[in-house]
Amino acid sequence: MARKFFVGGNWKCNGTVEEVKKIVTTLSEAEVPSEDVVEVVISPPFVFLPLVKTLLRPDFSVAAQNCWVRKGGAFTGEVSAEMLVNLGIPWVILGHSERRLLLNESNDFVGDKVAYALSQGLKVIACVGETLEQRESGATMAVVAAQTKAIAERIPHWSNIVLAYEPVWAIGTGKVATPAQAQEVHTELRKWLHVNGGAEVAASTRIIYGGSVNGANCKELAAQPDVDGFLVGGASLKPEFIDIIKSATVKTTA
Numbered sequence: 001m002a003r004k005f006f007v008g009g010n011w012k013c014n015g016t017v018e019e020v021k022k023i024v025t026t027l028s029e030a031e032v033p034s035e036d037v038v039e040v041v042i043s044p045p046f047v048f049l050p051l052v053k054t055l056l057r058p059d060f061s062v063a064a065q066n067c068w069v070r071k072g073g074a075f076t077g078e079v080s081a082e083m084l085v086n087l088g089i090p091w092v093i094l095g096h097s098e099r100r101l102l103l104n105e106s107n108d109f110v111g112d113k114v115a116y117a118l119s120q121g122l123k124v125i126a127c128v129g130e131t132l133e134q135r136e137s138g139a140t141m142a143v144v145a146a147q148t149k150a151i152a153e154r155i156p157h158w159s160n161i162v163l164a165y166e167p168v169w170a171i172g173t174g175k176v177a178t179p180a181q182a183q184e185v186h187t188e189l190r191k192w193l194h195v196n197g198g199a200e201v202a203a204s205t206r207i208i209y210g211g212s213v214n215g216a217n218c219k220e221l222a223a224q225p226d227v228d229g230f231l232v233g234g235a236s237l238k239p240e241f242i243d244i245i246k247s248a249t250v251k252t253t254a
């Protein structure tokens with residue numbers, strides 16, 4: 001099954017109403033490949049989700065950056081999966097390294113969140129990735145496999161999940177993984193999916209790369225056979241995000 005190229009824009013904790021309107025206008029005016037070629041998902045902070053959803057072009061969709069691990073209730077400061085569904089938000093990013101590391105979200109906790117979000121009908125961008133220390137000690141695959149396993153053992157199927165490989169050392173550092181480094185981990189992750197989920201899951205699950213992706217490096221990364229798209233941070237706030245969306249055509253012209 002062909003894997004449609006996927007480009008996510010993770011705005012993280014950035015933006016004002018004015019900036020949101022400006023970025024969304026830039027996106028609306030851009031000429032990009034059709035929905036058949038690329039799936040684009042924009043992820044603003046919670047407070048801007050309704051505004052972005054209202055203003056965004058209909059061929060792009062929106063994602064929240066997190067949600068609560070179970071049904072909503074007395075959990076001050078949290079936003080539940082049910083609320084996202086109620087607002088018509090189709091996607092949620094879960095397990096981002098900034099939450100794993102800064103907010104101590106464990107593999108089990110992230111796995112529980114992914115399972116609950118899926119059970120409520122959300123689609124999930126599930127993030128995995130190693131720190132520099134882990135990479136240098138040769139633990140990359142063990143780390144991402146453990147993170148993926150904690151998700152896999154809790155979910156009924158992979159059909160509504162995009163797996164984002166985001167090496168922590170490449171996030172916000174300008175130090176992008178080389179195309180070979182990205183391809184190597186993506187291949188390993190696909191093998192892991194094959195062994196643990198079967199041939200169909202391995203062939204159809206999109207594995208996207210995140211970490212210092214920009215307009216200049218996206219094409220070479222996109223050309224890697226197991227790179228099915230990107231999760232973009234800093235560059236998703238800039239006009240070069242459009243070039244990153246356009247890198248999807250590397251797959252169709254290959």
Ligand SMILES: O=C(CO)COP(=O)(O)O
Nearest residue numbers: 010171172211212233234
């Ligand atoms: O964390 C990321 C996307 O989720 C990547 O961030 P940067 O593109 O800013 O490195």
